[in-house]
Amino acid sequence: xSIPADLKYTPSHEWVRVEADGTLTxxxxxxxxxxxxxxxxxxxxxxxRELKKGEECAVVESVKAASDVYAPVAGxxxxxxxxxxxxxxxxxxxxYSAWMFxxxxxxxxxxxxxxxxxxxxxxxxxxxx
Amino acid sequence: MERIRASLxxxxxxxxxxxxxxxxxxxxxxxxxxxxxxSAKMVDFGGWDMPVNYGSQIxxxxxxxxxxxxxxxxxxxPLDIKGSHVRAFLKRLVANNVDKLQVSGKALYSxxxxxxxxxxxxxxxxxxxxxxxxLVVNAGTAEKDLAWMEKMxxxxxxxxxxxxxxxxxxxxxxxxNATQTLNQALPGVxxxxxxxxxxxxxAMGEMFIARTGYTGExxxxxxxxxxxxxxxxxxxxxxGGQPIGLGARDTLRLEAGMNLYGQDMDETTSPLESGLxxxxxxxxxxxxxxxxxxxxxxxxxxxxxxxxxxxxVLRGHQKVLTKNGxxxxxxxxxxxxxxxxxxxxxxxxxxxPGQEVEVEIRDxxxxxxxxxxxxxxxxxxxxxx
Numbered sequence: 001x002s003i004p005a006d007l008k009y010t011p012s013h014e015w016v017r018v019e020a021d022g023t024l025t026x027x028x029x030x031x032x033x034x035x036x037x038x039x040x041x042x043x044x045x046x047x048x049r050e051l052k053k054g055e056e057c058a059v060v061e062s063v064k065a066a067s068d069v070y071a072p073v074a075g076x077x078x079x080x081x082x083x084x085x086x087x088x089x090x091x092x093x094x095x096y097s098a099w100m101f102x103x104x105x106x107x108x109x110x111x112x113x114x115x116x117x118x119x120x121x122x123x124x125x126x127x128x129x
Numbered sequence: 130m131e132r133i134r135a136s137l138x139x140x141x142x143x144x145x146x147x148x149x150x151x152x153x154x155x156x157x158x159x160x161x162x163x164x165x166x167x168s169a170k171m172v173d174f175g176g177w178d179m180p181v182n183y184g185s186q187i188x189x190x191x192x193x194x195x196x197x198x199x200x201x202x203x204x205x206x207p208l209d210i211k212g213s214h215v216r217a218f219l220k221r222l223v224a225n226n227v228d229k230l231q232v233s234g235k236a237l238y239s240x241x242x243x244x245x246x247x248x249x250x251x252x253x254x255x256x257x258x259x260x261x262x263x264l265v266v267n268a269g270t271a272e273k274d275l276a277w278m279e280k281m282x283x284x285x286x287x288x289x290x291x292x293x294x295x296x297x298x299x300x301x302x303x304x305x306n307a308t309q310t311l312n313q314a315l316p317g318v319x320x321x322x323x324x325x326x327x328x329x330x331x332a333m334g335e336m337f338i339a340r341t342g343y344t345g346e347x348x349x350x351x352x353x354x355x356x357x358x359x360x361x362x363x364x365x366x367x368x369g370g371q372p373i374g375l376g377a378r379d380t381l382r383l384e385a386g387m388n389l390y391g392q393d394m395d396e397t398t399s400p401l402e403s404g405l406x407x408x409x410x411x412x413x414x415x416x417x418x419x420x421x422x423x424x425x426x427x428x429x430x431x432x433x434x435x436x437x438x439x440x441x442v443l444r445g446h447q448k449v450l451t452k453n454g455x456x457x458x459x460x461x462x463x464x465x466x467x468x469x470x471x472x473x474x475x476x477x478x479x480x481x482p483g484q485e486v487e488v489e490i491r492d493x494x495x496x497x498x499x500x501x502x503x504x505x506x507x508x509x510x511x512x513x514x
Contacts, residue, residue, distance in 0.1 A: 037170075037376065038187045040463040041442050041470075059491070061442045063186050063463045064376055092185075 003029070004096055008072070008111060009120035015096060016072045018111055023078060024103040028060060028069060030095040031124050036062040039088035044080035044101050051075055051103065053110065058100055060091070073110040075103035158203035159298040159355035163362055167372055174375055175269035177204040182374035189377035190465040193344050194508045197306040198373035199365050203298040204268035207337075207352055208275065212289035215262045219254060221417050222281055224400060226410035230256035236328045236341055239408055240400045241274065242419025246426060247396040248403070250274050251388065253341060255330050263337070265299075265350075267390050281418070297335070298358035302370060303348030303381075305508060311338075311349055313368035314361070322349070343378065345385025345506045380462050383471065386434065386503030392445055393432065393459040393473055399423060402475065404432030404502075432459070433480060434502035435472040435488070436514055439495040443472035443488060450487040450494065453477035458488065466505045467512070473502065 003009075008016040013032035017025040033039065041061040051057050051071035058069035079102040084090050090098035105111060115123065155178035164171065169180035180201065182189060192198050210218065219227040225239030235256050241249045250270040255263040266274045275293060282289050302311050312319040321331050321338055327347075330339035337352040353361050366372065379389070386404075388394055394403035401409065401423060409423065435458070437443050443461030456476030464471045472488075480486065482501045487494040500512050 037182060038185055041440065043441075061463075063380060063465070064181070066442065066444060 003031075003117045003121050003124070005117045007096065008114035008116065009123075010070065010072045010114060011123060012070050014069060014072050016111065016114055017099075019102075022105070022108055024073065024075065024105055024111065025099045026069075026072060026101055026103060027099045028091065028095060029120070032060075032067075033091050033095045036060065036067060037064045037092075038062050039091045042085045042088045042091070042100065044085060045077045047077050047079055049077045051077065060088070060100075069100065071103065072114060073103070074106040076106075078102050078104050156204070158201055159358040160201045160203060160300075160362055163359050164201065164372075169372070169374060172375070174204065177268055179204060180372070180374040182376045183372045186374065186376040186380070187465045189371065189373045190380050192371040193304045193346060193373055193377065193381055194466055194505070195305065197302060197304040197310040197348075197370045198344075198377070199362065199370040200301040200303065200373050200378055201298075201362075202301050202343075202350065203355075203358065205299060206266050206268065206271040206274075207294040207297050207299065208264040208266060208271075208278075209292045209294060210262050210264065210278075210289055211260055211292070212287065213260060214287050215289060216259060218282065218285065218287045218289055219262060220415055221285065222278065223252070223254065224409045224417055224419060224423075225254075226413060226415060227254060227256070227262075228413075228415075230254065230262075232329075233257055234325075234330045234332075236330055236339060240394075240405055241277070242400070242417070242423075243396060244418060244422060245396075246399050246419040246422035248390070248394045248398060248400055248405075249277055249396060251390050251394070251405075251408075253339075255337075255339065257332060269391060294352075296355055297337075297352045298355045298361075299350055299352045300358065300362060300365065301342055301344075301348060301350045302365060303342045303344040303373075304346045306369060307346070307348035310365060310368045310370045311351070314364040314370070325349075343385070343387055344381040345387070345503060346381075346508065379460075380465060383460055383462055383473070384464050384466055384503070384505035386473070388432075388473075389460055398475075399426055399428070401426070401428050402430040402432070404473070429478060430456070430475050431478055431480070432473055433476055433482070434500040434504060434512070435461075435474050435486070435497040436467070436500055436504075436512060437470035437472075437488070437495060437497050438485070438514070439497075441470060441490050441493075441495050443470045443490075443497070447472075448489040449474050449476055449497075450489065451476050451480045451484075453479045456480070456486075464504060466508075467510055469514070471504050472497070 043059040164180040223239040342348040449456035461472035
């Protein structure tokens, strides 16, 4: 599956979409869900929680394994996706539409430090070879 | 996602091993190319390059409960023991009593213990005739088992011949449609499958058909010469069998309440505290390795089933908080059949089915109900929550 060009990425396999109002939508990549397999449990951070960059803030669990999800940048959680919590398999079906939570970044410029699609593609390839 | 990255590295290691650049060779079964041809996700399973799934692990799990699944279990080692005193040897070697085996083809599940009463391995013993018993041991313990058995063979002056059968491949055919699938794949085999009772086997030349398994469903474990395995697998698929990876194998055996060596018991645990007392024969006077230690030991723990009442997933090594003290999950996962998280846990005595305990998962304490396992047998959920 191709890596969407309009998203930003972290080395720990989260994707980030910058919305028109400046909030960030966060999920895990197709590559991450492919490694984990069938998703069965998602735990999102509560709205209002302040996150530091890199803070463990969510958990995705497949039949196989549990995995932490990290805050891509510092910010405040403004929404969590209840749909994905009740249907974790949505992440397997389409990792880039099954978002997990939304962040209001502490500093909008931090987003620039995330990887673009080309850099993330390289990372995935380097890990696969 | 650090833990993903850990598993990534794990997978990457496996993939690199396929490339000529990394010679650290994983062992391959005779069906390795078959799995790769089916686009299986391969992992390093105790030094073996094995399929963890071919697509969705949950769909594979359901295929076994509802139809017929095929498992490559060639990493497990068939071991032929031949000579004039095989029965006497096994009576001292293992904790279950091979005198239960009187009819040719009959199988027995047993633990092989060390002197301290810890479990060296769990295995299946098939009685063929008084000069030939066949054992099937776990992949990860095969070398250790063989060394132990050879030592006992020498120490006891038994003069037996132990032959590892790496020239055989083993395919498990499991599920309500297992008989139909095997009959269709192997014309003429119906005369055997029709009369083969659970936990019995029949040998036809180098082909060995056992009505055994690790899923809680009807089915067979069939050994064939390694070179015949890909062709046999193909015939089974054409007859409707679906390839199943090690991922679903683990959730199936957990639902069936079957122990996994290395998780639910090992050399440091007593079979009497691992839900395996039913396999340890203390009724007869027979002296076997580990018996003296077991009889002196004080039993303080037991293996129980847990069903998680709150949301989350039970995993091995999570702490279990009970009114009688702490315990630990030995195997935990998500049950695709029950759509709940289930586990086997070692907890203090006195904790009984119906009671509630707490499990520490990350920073939370979640509620779980103690149940009597198995959780699922022959496609039916046996637990009411």
